[in-house]
Amino acid sequence: MPEAEAMSAPLWALMLMTVGALVTYFWRALGVALSGRIDTASRLFEWVACVAYALLAGLIARMILLPNGPLAEAASPDRIAAAVIALAIFFLTRRNIGLGVAAGAGALVLMSWGRGFF
């Protein structure tokens, strides 16, 4: 990453965020411009959706299994158990996302606290 080394960290982050925002807004503006002229049920858009889903699923699996940053301080079995608990509560509560998230995050906090205790 030659560019990253030439810049201070906050400036580099600002640069990445700006580019990310421009790319994001580009899709929206293009959507306004093309509205009424393209078929969103086409195979191209189905492929686009598949790529986005796969990329995010890959990122999330990686964030849970191989995190960088603060989550790396939590033990791997704890992170995996907390994710499983979130899924279990989600299905037990008739697919309530809020309760699932709260249970998963709460479980990770409790398990990490327990490990610090013993």
Place this chain on the structure above:
Amino acid sequence: MPPARRFASPREAALAGLRDSIGVPMLVLGSSYLGFGSLVEGAGLDVWLGLFSTFTGWALPGQIVVIELYSLGSSLFVVAAAVAMTNARLLPMTVTLMPYLRAPGTPRWRYYAVSHFVAVTAWAAAMRLCPSLPENQRLPYFAGFGTTLWSMCLVTTATGYYLAGGLPGFVTLGLVFLNPIYFMLVFVADARHRARMLALVIGALLGPPLHLVSADWGLLITGVLAGSLAFGADLLLPSKTKGGGHA
């Protein structure tokens, strides 16, 4: 079923949008932005960078991609490509929403301005309600909903940032964990189309190993490879019921 609602004026419609966004949508998205704020803190960045990201980047998955790839030291190209792939779905979403926002006599720039609010929560609310509203109340409703949600998420971004910095480490873990868990459940809840369900499963399976192979390119390769595999498998496998329009 779209609830039959009618407001006295476009102004009333905007205020209704404002009120509708407060409640479940704000609770769910607001807590996710708490998580985003804590992620920014964990990456060692200033709070104003987190606010800048929420202000300009508005669409959480892309914002998380930027922070995660920044932490890994990825190049500008990799970040731009990953955000482009993550957020490309905003194009068909905007295309589908626009017919429900149009009203005669509206200057074109207003459509471009409110398109910034196209992200899952506000989009879903507008897709549900706007078709049943008089034409001149649709864009105001969406703008009211979007502006409120966006402002509140700026507040929770900052709140999450300071909570993560101030709370004991094991509590911060819970905050940082909010986003991966939230998106995991959103995806599980949303996996109705076979192609997308396959994309999620193959992506989740390939993501971690490909990251180990190359921290630089793993995410992009996961997206293109797993996404195309899922798309191809869905085409080849015998179809039971073919999925219709969606975003």
